[in-house]
Amino acid sequence: MDVSMKGITKSFGNNSVLRGVDFDLVAGEVHALMGENGAGKSTLMNILTGIHKADAGTIEVNGKPVLYDDPSVAEGNGISFIHQEMNVWPDMTVVENLFMGREIASKFGILDKQSMAKQAKAVFDTLNVQMDLNREIGHLSIGQQQMVEIAKSLLSNAEVIIMDEPTAALTDHEIDNLFHIIDNLTGRGVAIIYISHRMEEIFKISDRITVMRDGVSVGTLKTSETNNDEIVRMMVGRDLEDYYPTKTAAIGDIVFEVKDLNSPGNFSDISFKVHGGEIVGVSGLMGAGRTEIMRAIFGLDPLESGHIFLDGAEIHVQNPNDAIRQGIGFLTEDRKDEGLILDESIRENISLPSIDGFTKGLTIDRKAENEFAEMLSNRLAVKTMGIEEPVSSLSGGNQQKVVLAKWVGIGSKVLILDEPTRGVDVGAKREIYQLMNELAERGVAIIMVSSDLPEVLGVSDRILVIHEGKLAGQVTREEATEEKIMKLATGGY
Known part of the structure; x- marks a missing residue:
């Protein structure tokens, strides 16, 4: 799935959040979206997925204009958003979380637990993830919960997955596992929009980087053709001299x-x-x-x-x-x-x-x-x-x-x-x-x-x-x- 957003603007009252943002995505790539807090990254993604409506601008998917008015509509059309604060029901099992709102029932209206478990196992197998389907999700680690969210996206046939700070609470092992799964997904043509402040991850996992600053898209670069200093300069509008400021405090008693x-x-x-x-x-x-x-x-x-x-x-x-x-x-x-x-x-x-x-x-x-x-x-x-x-x-x-x-x-x-x-x-x-x-x-x-x-x-x-x-x-x-x-x-x- 290819996505093109052009000239997106959005204000909340007198607060202008987006002022003509351009962003595009091609199938099978990891496209990093970077910028300081408040630059407008989340707002842009909320507009793409129908949480907010743009004041102006156009969105095209595979060359055709679209306008999603609800996240469920965007998801039904192949665009899934995994938020930093994950949307899980901790007292429900993995299977129940996966099929919440889209349960499979027999012709008599009885839940077909066997079919749901079979589909859940199949999607975890494609991710090469072992998961106890009957365990309450509240007892899983954050990394395991994230795998459930990815599996949920694939169950809805997602062709675009937006990941917002996906490694913020993960262990090193879980991060490595996530990167392996991202490689697996992009190899199958799924496009990933990857929002993160972690430079080392961006340069390890992404194909392109779009930088936003103060509600404007500053530019898009191939990851292989840029470096840490250039991205920081684009984000803050200046060189960040002495990233860790010199400490001069005298140590006392x-x-x-x-x-x-x-x-x-x-x-x-x-x-x-x-x-x-x-x-x-x-x-x-x-x-x-x-x-x-x-x-x-x-x-x-x-x-x-x-x-x-x-x-x-x-x-x-x-x-x-x-x-x-x-x-x-x-x-x-x-x-x-x-x-x-x-x-x-x-x-x-x-x-x-x-x-x-x-x-x-x-x-x-x-x-x-x-x-x-x-x-x-x-x-x-x-x-x-x-x-x-x-x-x-x-x-x-x-x-x-x-x-x-x-x-x-x-x-x-x-x-x-x-x-x-x-x-x-x-x-x-x-x-x-x-x-x-x-x-x-x-x-x-x-x-x-x-x-x-x-x-x-x-x-x-x-x-x-x-x-x-x-x-x-x-x-x-x-x-x-x-x-x-x-x-x-x-x-x-």
């Missing part, structure tokens, strides 16, 4: 320390220190226990034993309120479910942890709250029409900035950042790194969990490596290499 933290089944014997002005990276393979350690420190999950010290004095953290009150902030990796109240405004999300500071008796000083939220929104360069805009309307990168803003605003002494740049574009990443440096300049002790090894190496003063729930080792910035980190992460010494 020990601010934060944990001793002998234990949580059976998750981690054991975890001890480390963090100094004021220091950024400590935490690395390790997915499932090693990095996030579990941080959640327990913040009081989200229980600790069986261990000690936590702040400024030399032992503190007791039973829940997040205890942690916040004593100066610990935590940017969760799951910003949508745990880091934000999506239906509330930017103002309300930013000011929530600091709301006691704006409360006088039974009333809230709205003027002070507004000035506080406005200042932090501007400081973190949140792209928005105003602080009363709901957080749900923001791009992923701007949502991440709002989460950061609330912890910056409360003046945390210790700031735990779990995957702070996941799903964030290159320009916003640098802004987050710069903010981390500024917080370090103020003496904040920063702990950053990241699956991005270059990021860990580029930002951290010191790196802790977790392997199977234990601290495998730690290395300084000067002695750290990808090879050394991976050796520790896989159990070597």
Whole structure:
């Protein structure tokens, strides 16, 4: 299937999101769609699949004009969209998820479970994926759930599959498996639109790259004829000098320390220190226990034993309120479910942890709250029409900035950042790194969990490596290499 989109424009109220975008796709290719958060990538795909209607422009499929007014119509015509937040029913089985809304029934109206299972097995066989069809999908890994979504697309005879940040929560093994399946699909003529901020993936998997900036398609290039620097320049409109900004903060005294933290089944014997002005990276393979350690420190999950010290004095953290009150902030990796109240405004999300500071008796000083939220929104360069805009309307990168803003605003002494740049574009990443440096300049002790090894190496003063729930080792910035980190992460010494 060949797709051509020309001159696509779209505004939401006074906010012009797309301003004449051109994009084309040919059968059997992987076409990467790149751009900073808020560039208009998702809106363009939502128009292609009928979620939104373009204000102007044309869409042609195999040379004929089309206009889908509903995603189910687009899917019925061979175009499937696998969103970053997957649309699954966790309490239902794999087969039930695959056939939701298109169940096979006998002539007597009884569900033909045998036929559905047979078709499901056939499609997984074509993907070379082993899957327990009767298992509840909520018990599957994110990577396995993604395979179910791909299988669902193939059951609807998809000829175009849109993948939005498909590897954001996958293990290295699952990523390799996904790439193998993409090769399989394109070899059969299926076209893939691949949306990602991960440069190394784009150059490994794609045939062409289209870059968007500020609602305009800047250009389309063959992947083999371009490079990382050119794509970044197209995305941000300038060279990104010093991708990881130079850190100048002096490292001070020990601010934060944990001793002998234990949580059976998750981690054991975890001890480390963090100094004021220091950024400590935490690395390790997915499932090693990095996030579990941080959640327990913040009081989200229980600790069986261990000690936590702040400024030399032992503190007791039973829940997040205890942690916040004593100066610990935590940017969760799951910003949508745990880091934000999506239906509330930017103002309300930013000011929530600091709301006691704006409360006088039974009333809230709205003027002070507004000035506080406005200042932090501007400081973190949140792209928005105003602080009363709901957080749900923001791009992923701007949502991440709002989460950061609330912890910056409360003046945390210790700031735990779990995957702070996941799903964030290159320009916003640098802004987050710069903010981390500024917080370090103020003496904040920063702990950053990241699956991005270059990021860990580029930002951290010191790196802790977790392997199977234990601290495998730690290395300084000067002695750290990808090879050394991976050796520790896989159990070597």
